Amino acid sequence: MSLEQQLLRMQVDGWCILEGIIPEDCIAGVREHVQTATEKHRNPKAPDRIGHVSGFINFDKSLAPYLADRRMLDLVEEMLGPYSRISFTSATINEPGNARSGWHADWPFNQNNGGHIPAPYPDAVVHLTTIWMLTPFSGENGGTLIVPGSHRSPDNPTADNGVPPGEPYATEMNVSGNAGSVLVMDSRLWHATAANTSADPRVAVVVRYAPWWLNLDVLKPDSADRQRMVDETGRNENMVPQIPGAVYDGLPDDVKPLFRHWLV
Numbered sequence: 001m002s003l004e005q006q007l008l009r010m011q012v013d014g015w016c017i018l019e020g021i022i023p024e025d026c027i028a029g030v031r032e033h034v035q036t037a038t039e040k041h042r043n044p045k046a047p048d049r050i051g052h053v054s055g056f057i058n059f060d061k062s063l064a065p066y067l068a069d070r071r072m073l074d075l076v077e078e079m080l081g082p083y084s085r086i087s088f089t090s091a092t093i094n095e096p097g098n099a100r101s102g103w104h105a106d107w108p109f110n111q112n113n114g115g116h117i118p119a120p121y122p123d124a125v126v127h128l129t130t131i132w133m134l135t136p137f138s139g140e141n142g143g144t145l146i147v148p149g150s151h152r153s154p155d156n157p158t159a160d161n162g163v164p165p166g167e168p169y170a171t172e173m174n175v176s177g178n179a180g181s182v183l184v185m186d187s188r189l190w191h192a193t194a195a196n197t198s199a200d201p202r203v204a205v206v207v208r209y210a211p212w213w214l215n216l217d218v219l220k221p222d223s224a225d226r227q228r229m230v231d232e233t234g235r236n237e238n239m240v241p242q243i244p245g246a247v248y249d250g251l252p253d254d255v256k257p258l259f260r261h262w263l264v
């Protein structure tokens with residue numbers, strides 16, 4: 001798909017797939033690293049049979065060589081402008097037998113988060129969610145559930161918009177794709193974790209890209225915004241650990257600018 005075709009898909013459907021971003025002969029090595037690090041650092045409070053690690057770049061850099069791939073950054077920069085940066089890196093493994101989650105849009109559109117743009121929100125591209133497939137994605141193994149076109153809605157099922165978050169939606173579909181490809185979604189797109197009914201884990205890393213002007217401070221441990229909007233309100237919010245200098249120094253040169261804002 002050309003960049004023009006990708007942009008059209010993002011505008012009309014709210015998602016597209018970039019194929020073959022991780023070279024075929026590197027996929028198995030990245031997958032093994034991601035599985036090992038997830039086993040070691042997984043969040044014990046994550047839903048049952050979901051291997052989840054926030055701030056994953058601090059634990060495993062095997063995906064780093066690909067995060068600034070020009071095919072990815074061309075799309076990111078067309079949509080978010082120059083000086084974009086990475087806001088989240090989260091290992092996400094759907095283990096066999098996991099449950100489907102509720103429909104949501106991602107931060108900062110998820111209305112359950114302490115930091116969110118209140119619905120009805122403007123029709124603007126503010127954040128991109130990318131899911132790096134380290135195994136093939138399919139309807140059977142928990143390929144992400146999406147509602148194509150839902151990103152143009154001014155709200156989402158976390159906003160009590162009349163769509164029950166826990167029920168199937170008529171136009172939903174599972175994303176399928178090859179290992180090494182990347183699912184790119186407008187973060188407003190309604191999506192959900194899908195049940196993995198296969199015998200093998202579905203392995204992925206969720207990486208989000210933000211424009212320079214999007215305030216990420218509510219995600220930062222101990223920030224003034226976090227104290228005000230999360231600690232003092234008791235609301236839920238994702239926490240993205242900062243990046244120590246030693247981790248940062250080990251990143252590829254073209255990737256460092258994407259993480260510099262998060263350096264301790």
Ligand SMILES: O=C(O)CCC(=O)C(=O)O
Pocket residue numbers: 092106131142143144145191192193194204206
């Ligand atoms: O892992 C998936 O397929 C979806 C993950 C998701 O919903 C999220 O990270 O917001």
